[in-house]
Amino acid sequence: MTNIFDKCKRTHYSNEISPDFAGETVKVTGWVHEIRDLGGIVFVLLRDKNGITQITAPSKKVSEEMMKDIRAARKETIVTVTGTVQESPKAPNGIELIPSNIDVINVSQLPLPLDTTEKVDAEMDTRLDARFMDIRKHDVSAIFKIKNEMLHTVRNYFYDKDFTEITTPKLVASATEGGTELFPITYFEKEAFLGQSPQLYKQMMMATGLDSVFEIGQIFRAEEHDTLRHLNEALSIDAEMSFKSQEDVMGLLEDLIKNILNNVQDKCASELEDLGHELDVPSEPFPVVPYEEVIDIVNSQDVEMEYGEDLNRAAEKVLGETMGSYYFITEWPTAIKPFYVMPNSDDPEKSTAFDLMYRDLELSSGSQRIHDYDLLYNQIETKDLNPDSFEKYLQAFKYGMPPHSGWGMGADRLTMVITGVKNIRETVLFPRDRRRLTP
Ligand code: AMO
Numbered sequence: 188m189t190n191i192f193d194k195c196k197r198t199h200y201s202n203e204i205s206p207d208f209a210g211e212t213v214k215v216t217g218w219v220h221e222i223r224d225l226g227g228i229v230f231v232l233l234r235d236k237n238g239i240t241q242i243t244a245p246s247k248k249v250s251e252e253m254m255k256d257i258r259a260a261r262k263e264t265i266v267t268v269t270g271t272v273q274e275s276p277k278a279p280n281g282i283e284l285i286p287s288n289i290d291v292i293n294v295s296q297l298p299l300p301l302d303t304t305e306k307v308d309a310e311m312d313t314r315l316d317a318r319f320m321d322i323r324k325h326d327v328s329a330i331f332k333i334k335n336e337m338l339h340t341v342r343n344y345f346y347d348k349d350f351t352e353i354t355t356p357k358l359v360a361s362a363t364e365g366g367t368e369l370f371p372i373t374y375f376e377k378e379a380f381l382g383q384s385p386q387l388y389k390q391m392m393m394a395t396g397l398d399s400v401f402e403i404g405q406i407f408r409a410e411e412h413d414t415l416r417h418l419n420e421a422l423s424i425d426a427e428m429s430f431k432s433q434e435d436v437m438g439l440l441e442d443l444i445k446n447i448l449n450n451v452q453d454k455c456a457s458e459l460e461d462l463g464h465e466l467d468v469p470s471e472p473f474p475v476v477p478y479e480e481v482i483d484i485v486n487s488q489d490v491e492m493e494y495g496e497d498l499n500r501a502a503e504k505v506l507g508e509t510m511g512s513y514y515f516i517t518e519w520p521t522a523i524k525p526f527y528v529m530p531n532s533d534d535p536e537k538s539t540a541f542d543l544m545y546r547d548l549e550l551s552s553g554s555q556r557i558h559d560y561d562l563l564y565n566q567i568e569t570k571d572l573n574p575d576s577f578e579k580y581l582q583a584f585k586y587g588m589p590p591h592s593g594w595g596m597g598a599d600r601l602t603m604v605i606t607g608v609k610n611i612r613e614t615v616l617f618p619r620d621r622r623r624l625t626p
Pocket residue numbers: 364383384385386408410416417418419421423425426549550551552553554593594595596597598599600
């Protein structure tokens with residue numbers, strides 16, 4: 188019996204075959220993207236991970252039996268084609284294959300849930316319902332190839348800087364971030380929640396002597412609102428550093444972003460082209476604008492915002508228009524930031540918290556943290572939280588906690604920026620929002 192995997196063994200991906208191969212025999216495997224039957228000649232476009240190959244079958248050159256097989260090949264059926272390369276300037280990559288053998292590996296059912304040829308636009312819900320097929324489209328898979336390159340750069344960047352990668356629990360007993368709701372779960376006979384952020388754990392790691400840690404992991408936010416920027420399950424890149432200041436970790440974040448942009452620019456040229464996206468790669472330092480100045484900018488554009496308020500959507504929009512691409516907002520009021528944020532030593536009403544923005548989109552938040560036990564305990568009470576629920580976290584601050592700082596960055600939001608897509612759902616394989624829990 189012929190092994191099916193032997194049948195599928197390709198010699199090349201589509202993008203690897205150029206006119207230089209003219210006269211050579213190659214074997215390609217993939218999905219039937221399109222089929223055009225002109226009677227005496229049949230054209231099949233075969234799609235694989237990296238591109239499309241045109242199979243040209245003229246009845247004069249191809250056996251009758253093979254012509255029958257080709258004509259029967261339905262869209263999205265998996266086929267393997269062996270053939271001779273011929274130059275063909277109008278075909279993808281400037282080549283076509285004249286088939287000498289075709290194996291139909293697995294026949295697709297019809298009708299298809301989605302058109303994969305990018306000729307018919309589908310609604311987001313239709314696309315997400317048949318996500319496996321949606322990702323067959325090259326302009327969709329490009330998003331995930333770019334996200335992959337981004338995450339690859341993040342890991343390498345941290346490894347090079349001697350960070351330790353950590354993984355922390357996502358089943359947790361208490362809240363960390365004010366403002367967003369938690370998803371409650373049943374944990375045997377106890378109440379538990381899905382983690383909003385690895386915040387408490389990454390800070391506890393500062394008491395271990397590991398100095399610098401990072402985590403790439405899911406965060407869960409029970410946000411009720413349905414926007415293009417929020418998900419209920421998001422991917423967060425978190426960094427925390429002992430003996431480093433707010434300015435140190437802002438510098439780290441800026442340097443990381445620039446590394447990501449340069450790597451994506453260099454390594455994902457064809458994906459960016461598929462998406463028609465021109466990457467914004469700033470070489471200048473990211474501007475820093477203090478919160479009080481933000482209020483002035485926003486008010487000057489007739490959007491109301493008072494001291495002590497977070498940025499509303501209208502404020503984000505006008506600020507984004509004024510500030511351009513990447514910029515930091517600093518000196519946030521202590522009152523509207525989480526309990527763990529270190530107040531400014533000269534003016535405790537202001538804090539060491541910062542946000543990194545891209546135009547009107549918040550990409551990251553961070554700060555110097557409180558490392559003093561008494562101050563931390565006090566801040567927990569000030570925020571109307573119960574210190575008893577933080578007992579194990581607080582313990583780490585009693586026996587030599589270094590001063591430390593860190594940040595968390597939304598990996599899906601960063602992917603929106605580097606791919607140019609406008610809806611965060613596009614950047615996640617299987618997004619979770621207010622209305623969607625499947626597939
Ligand atoms: P924050 O709550 O600001 O800070 O979250 C950090 C970043 O995570 C992303 N993000 C989201 N992305 C998509 N959907 C959501 N619902 C969502 N919520 C947050 C954003 C945001 O800037 N513990 C702190 C970080 C720290 O100080 O280290 C925190 O979680 O891009």
